[in-house]
Amino acid sequence: MNAIPQKVVIIGAGIAGLCAAVHARKCGYAVTLLEQHDRPGGLATSWQRGAYTFEECLHWLLGSNPHDPMHALWREVFDIDRLHFVYPEEWMRVESADGNHLSIFSNLERLEAELLRHAPQDEAQILQFVHAVRSLSHCPLPPLGGTWHDRLTTGLRLLRYMPLLQNLSHITSEAYGKQFNDPLLRGFFGDGENAQLSVIALVFALAWVSNRNAGYPAGGSSAVIDPIAQNLRQLGGVLRTGASVRQILVENHTAVGVLLDDGERIDADWVVSAADGHTTVYDLLDGRYVGPRMAHIYRTYKPFPSFLQVSLGVARDLSQQCGYVMRLLDEPLTVDPKTVLRQIAFRLFHYDPTFAPAGKTAVTCTLPTRNVAYWSQLSQHDPQRYEAEKQRVANSVVAIFDELAPSARDAIEVIDVSTPATVVRCTRNWQGSMEGWLLTPQTGIRPLPSTLPGLRRFLMIGQWVMPGGGLPSGLITARRAVRRMCRQDGIAFVPDEHMQ
Numbered sequence: 001m002n003a004i005p006q007k008v009v010i011i012g013a014g015i016a017g018l019c020a021a022v023h024a025r026k027c028g029y030a031v032t033l034l035e036q037h038d039r040p041g042g043l044a045t046s047w048q049r050g051a052y053t054f055e056e057c058l059h060w061l062l063g064s065n066p067h068d069p070m071h072a073l074w075r076e077v078f079d080i081d082r083l084h085f086v087y088p089e090e091w092m093r094v095e096s097a098d099g100n101h102l103s104i105f106s107n108l109e110r111l112e113a114e115l116l117r118h119a120p121q122d123e124a125q126i127l128q129f130v131h132a133v134r135s136l137s138h139c140p141l142p143p144l145g146g147t148w149h150d151r152l153t154t155g156l157r158l159l160r161y162m163p164l165l166q167n168l169s170h171i172t173s174e175a176y177g178k179q180f181n182d183p184l185l186r187g188f189f190g191d192g193e194n195a196q197l198s199v200i201a202l203v204f205a206l207a208w209v210s211n212r213n214a215g216y217p218a219g220g221s222s223a224v225i226d227p228i229a230q231n232l233r234q235l236g237g238v239l240r241t242g243a244s245v246r247q248i249l250v251e252n253h254t255a256v257g258v259l260l261d262d263g264e265r266i267d268a269d270w271v272v273s274a275a276d277g278h279t280t281v282y283d284l285l286d287g288r289y290v291g292p293r294m295a296h297i298y299r300t301y302k303p304f305p306s307f308l309q310v311s312l313g314v315a316r317d318l319s320q321q322c323g324y325v326m327r328l329l330d331e332p333l334t335v336d337p338k339t340v341l342r343q344i345a346f347r348l349f350h351y352d353p354t355f356a357p358a359g360k361t362a363v364t365c366t367l368p369t370r371n372v373a374y375w376s377q378l379s380q381h382d383p384q385r386y387e388a389e390k391q392r393v394a395n396s397v398v399a400i401f402d403e404l405a406p407s408a409r410d411a412i413e414v415i416d417v418s419t420p421a422t423v424v425r426c427t428r429n430w431q432g433s434m435e436g437w438l439l440t441p442q443t444g445i446r447p448l449p450s451t452l453p454g455l456r457r458f459l460m461i462g463q464w465v466m467p468g469g470g471l472p473s474g475l476i477t478a479r480r481a482v483r484r485m486c487r488q489d490g491i492a493f494v495p496d497e498h499m500q
Helices: 015-026 069-075 108-118 120-136 148-159 162-169 173-177 183-189 199-210 221-234 277-284 291-300 372-381 383-404 420-427 471-489
Strands: 007-011 030-035 046-049 052-055 090-095 101-105 214-217 238-241 245-251 254-260 265-267 270-273 306-314 324-336 339-348 361-369 412-418 458-460
Touching: 007 015, 007 254, 015 030, 015 221, 015 270, 015 471, 052 306, 052 361, 052 412, 069 471, 090 183, 101 108, 101 183, 108 120, 108 183, 108 199, 120 162, 120 199, 162 199, 173 183, 173 199, 183 324, 199 214, 221 238, 245 277, 254 270, 270 277, 277 291, 306 372, 306 383, 306 420, 324 361, 324 383, 339 383, 361 383, 372 383, 372 420, 383 412, 458 471
Parallel strands: 007 030, 007 270, 030 238, 090 324, 270 458
Antiparallel strands: 046 052, 090 101, 245 254, 254 265, 306 361, 306 412, 324 339, 339 361
């Protein structure tokens, strides 16, 4: 370790920034992590309204299986073994307004039997789909570290899966679903914005659920974010909230620090951005280091949509309901002038006793939209209409929920609505995106560059350099970035080192 630690400043204390800060500190760097919001986590967050806690992000965590390599990576940044994971047998239920429903089970034998019972006319497509899920449940993650022998071994194991991976990554979930005749099966594969994901994302999700590697951690986002932040502080890293970065400072095409909104300058030997990608490239760096490839990405790639979230505190025990219900609508739901949804999903957090008092249930409904400008303009210029529009959407969602859980409307104690304006205010995410770049046939499954052409001592991490988003992308890109820093500085990368 160097006698005088090199300084690293990290912008953004979402999961990527937190993981990078912990890894950098373990390797001996002096770390300052800056977060413009009043607490870490970014979109990996939950909040309280009265006696209820509402979750925005974490519905399952890849790496919950202690035997999976991802579990070991999480253990490098916090004590994942202290979490209590929940594994629902019925992972999802697809329902129509006429009372028909389809159960999506986590056990693949049970899933196959249920799908064949429900839609025997789709037998060939069902068997093909379940075979893909079963195959990818044994697929290893791309090499993430270890010795050259470990990386070679994993790479060779991946070769047998490449034809299937390529095939599934080049078709959207919506297009894949159109191979089926049954309307509930089609509904399972989605409709609208989020269904533009490559179907490989859904297949992997079911594969991980089936091998108990995607459990839900009781406590939600805070159960992961809080211990990583605490670990950083115990290691001697600095986490500053309410610290908004105005500019990344560059001298001789080398990042040398940042300038905060209040005029404070923080010098550094490395600058790592875990913040919004568009803001980083085009605002904090004034678009000086874009390059043809990055320009093409921001011109043509599609980010995840933004969203409204309607959260309900229901004074009823809803544990007899499936925890994740996809509801197909007879009458489409108008979210805003450019957004009409034909299906919506509810999450009933009866499996998390920390989210509501005994006998009560926290419920959320997330509604995707790309009409960020509409909600932001209302929020800024017409607050009365903004509140009225939020109430209109909430009333529509409550009416649909009352059909799903009869008489639930009368038991609702809390209604909370967040909008794309909330997302932009709290995270500055470009277009209010919920998870960075959509994993589409265009993006493929390979990560994007973490560097910018012509700029030294600077790295980008998080959901804007790994299509598909999610917490694993933050951990993986953070770890890779710190390994790169260490290699360039001649420092040993010691992910298991515990500093005093």
